[in-house]
Amino acid sequence: MSCHKRYKIQKKVREHHRKLRKEAKKRGHKKSRKDPGVPNSAPFKEALLREAELRKQQLEELKQQQKLDRQKEQEKKRKLEASPDVEPSHGESVAEDFGQGKAKKAKLTKQNPKKLYCQELKKVIEAADVVLEVLDARDPLGCRCPQVEEAIVQGAQKKLVLVLNKSDLVPKENLENWLHCLERELPTVVFRAATHVRDKGKPMKVKKKAAPYRSEVCFGKEGLLKLLRGLQETCGKAVCVGVVGFPNVGKSSVINSLKQERICTVGVSMGLTRNAQAVPLDKQITLLDSPSIIVSPMNPAAALAMRSPVSIEVLKPVEAASAILGQADARQVVLKYTVPDYTSPLEFFTLLARRRGLHQKGGSPNVESAAKLLWSEWTGALCYYSQPPASWACPPHLAEQTVASMKLGFDEEELRRNNAHSIQAIRGSRLATSLFFQSWGLTNGITEEKDIPEHLPRQIVTEEDKDDLDGHQEGVDGEEAQVSAPVSRSEACAVLPLTPWHVADTGR
Numbered sequence: 415m416s417c418h419k420r421y422k423i424q425k426k427v428r429e430h431h432r433k434l435r436k437e438a439k440k441r442g443h444k445k446s447r448k449d450p451g452v453p454n455s456a457p458f459k460e461a462l463l464r465e466a467e468l469r470k471q472q473l474e475e476l477k478q479q480q481k482l483d484r485q486k487e488q489e490k491k492r493k494l495e496a497s498p499d500v501e502p503s504h505g506e507s508v509a510e511d512f513g514q515g516k517a518k519k520a521k522l523t524k525q526n527p528k529k530l531y532c533q534e535l536k537k538v539i540e541a542a543d544v545v546l547e548v549l550d551a552r553d554p555l556g557c558r559c560p561q562v563e564e565a566i567v568q569g570a571q572k573k574l575v576l577v578l579n580k581s582d583l584v585p586k587e588n589l590e591n592w593l594h595c596l597e598r599e600l601p602t603v604v605f606r607a608a609t610h611v612r613d614k615g616k617p618m619k620v621k622k623k624a625a626p627y628r629s630e631v632c633f634g635k636e637g638l639l640k641l642l643r644g645l646q647e648t649c650g651k652a653v654c655v656g657v658v659g660f661p662n663v664g665k666s667s668v669i670n671s672l673k674q675e676r677i678c679t680v681g682v683s684m685g686l687t688r689n690a691q692a693v694p695l696d697k698q699i700t701l702l703d704s705p706s707i708i709v710s711p712m713n714p715a716a717a718l719a720m721r722s723p724v725s726i727e728v729l730k731p732v733e734a735a736s737a738i739l740g741q742a743d744a745r746q747v748v749l750k751y752t753v754p755d756y757t758s759p760l761e762f763f764t765l766l767a768r769r770r771g772l773h774q775k776g777g778s779p780n781v782e783s784a785a786k787l788l789w790s791e792w793t794g795a796l797c798y799y800s801q802p803p804a805s806w807a808c809p810p811h812l813a814e815q816t817v818a819s820m821k822l823g824f825d826e827e828e829l830r831r832n833n834a835h836s837i838q839a840i841r842g843s844r845l846a847t848s849l850f851f852q853s854w855g856l857t858n859g860i861t862e863e864k865d866i867p868e869h870l871p872r873q874i875v876t877e878e879d880k881d882d883l884d885g886h887q888e889g890v891d892g893e894e895a896q897v898s899a900p901v902s903r904s905e906a907c908a909v910l911p912l913t914p915w916h917v918a919d920t921g922r
């Protein structure tokens with residue numbers, strides 16, 4: 415093209431743009447301004463940014479999931495078109511079954527979502543030949559659910575394996591102690607899930623300043639795979655492996671790590687997994703992701719605060735954070751958050767709010783924000799640990815015979831070797847910088863839809879709180895008082911007993 419012609423075109427384009435701008439100005443359209451972001455002087459800048467980041471992450475995860483679903487659908491269609499007579503493999507047929515569940519779920523959107531999660535969880539337990547109960551290594555006992563374990567061991571020929579995940583967040587010695595304790599009951603695998611797994615077919619994006627706990631490396635994968643393959647060989651057929659556990663223990667991360675692909679949605683917020691999902695690992699093993707176990711409202715307040723995604727709604731931030739604070743070592747908390755000694759949780763939150771610059775309008779410390787901050791840290795990636803009970807007895811639902819049958823078909827020696835290797839390779843937290851947490855014992859879960867309360871669970875309050883509330887409730891008419899009456903902890907335990915064998919062990 416000659417220069418003359420090129421300049422002529424450029425001139426015409428400029429004139430056209432000028433004309434467009436003029437017209438837009440006449441219509442009163444203004445160019446949108448660049449978002450200036452949160453100013454540095456904003457008191458909640460950190461919290462706001464974190465919230466925005468979380469929202470963005472959730473949106474991305476949702477988009478990713480939709481994209482994956484679309485891709486799977488297309489792949490299935492293509493396969494069917496290419497070979498309509500070929501029978502689907504075991505993994506594919508299981509995946510199809512769980513796909514139908516989704517459609518059914520869509521029809522029932524008006525139902526209580528907890529009931530749907532319960533149905534999905536039950537479906538996974540029923541379909542699974544082996545169930546992996548994922549435990550957070552920071553509080554393995556608090557992540558065990560006697561009701562779910564009972565449902566699994568009662569199922570004919572089902573195997574139950576414990577996966578001690580997030581083992582990078584506890585000191586090595588503590589991890590070893592827990593392993594010795596748990597492997598007396600059930601086969602236990604030490605695991606550290608990869609928290610940064612690549613999307614299918616995409617190169618890994620390496621962030622310059624990734625959080626220290628976000629890692630591509632996974633430990634314990636080989637041990638777990640060997641164990642599953644061994645079991646599959648003894649079964650002599652293709653097996654389904656259900657992955658169950660309380661919210662945020664890392665169920666989806668374990669599946670993604672085994673598959674080495676970002677297949678299941680993973681995130682810091684609790685209760686992200688909402689429906690069962692089948693992930694074929696190979697022709698013989700299919701993994702089943704499940705929604706988290708629903709926490710019974712009759713659990714101690716600390717259990718509700720740590721294990722329930724709606725704890726903040728049920729307990730309110732200050733109550734939830736106070737319950738967590740009550741289980742932690744006060745001296746270590748003071749050192750960790752660099753605040754002076756405190757006499758009550760409220761005083762601590764006031765001090766923390768001052769320390770972190772969390773202020774309300776008018777400059778008074780924002781206690782609620784401080785409580786939320788503590789709650790999000792303790793349910794996030796904070797390094798803390800709990801001690802296994804000094805004297806260990808099997809819970810009633812795991813009789814000696816059941817324990818023996820659970821260990822059949824596994825090479826215990828090999829599992830022990832693999833675990834020792836993982837413990838050596840994992841760079842755990844330092845004992846000096848980790849916080850001690852007093853576990854409340856096993857957490858009761860709900861496995862039957864009929865046990866799920868229609869409304870939000872009533873708040874659990876202590877006897878002292880009850881006295882206070884009694885005072886406030888004077889003047890409320892009888893009917894209303896009945897509806898809003900809180901349940902005391904002893905009442906709660908009477909309805910759904912906390913397992914006494916453990917309560918005695920931890921001295922709580």
Ligand SMILES: Nc1nc2c(ncn2[C@@H]2O[C@H](COP(=O)(O)OP(=O)(O)OP(=O)(O)O)[C@@H](O)[C@H]2O)c(=O)[nH]1
Nearest residue numbers: 580607662663664665666667680681684685686687
């Ligand atoms: N440090 C560390 N973080 C982990 C590990 N496994 C999972 N996580 C993190 O824990 C958070 C929860 O992980 P998920 O896999 O979403 O947990 P989930 O049990 O599927 O959660 P729900 O969907 O709520 O049931 C994520 O932020 C993960 O990055 C681990 O081994 N170590």
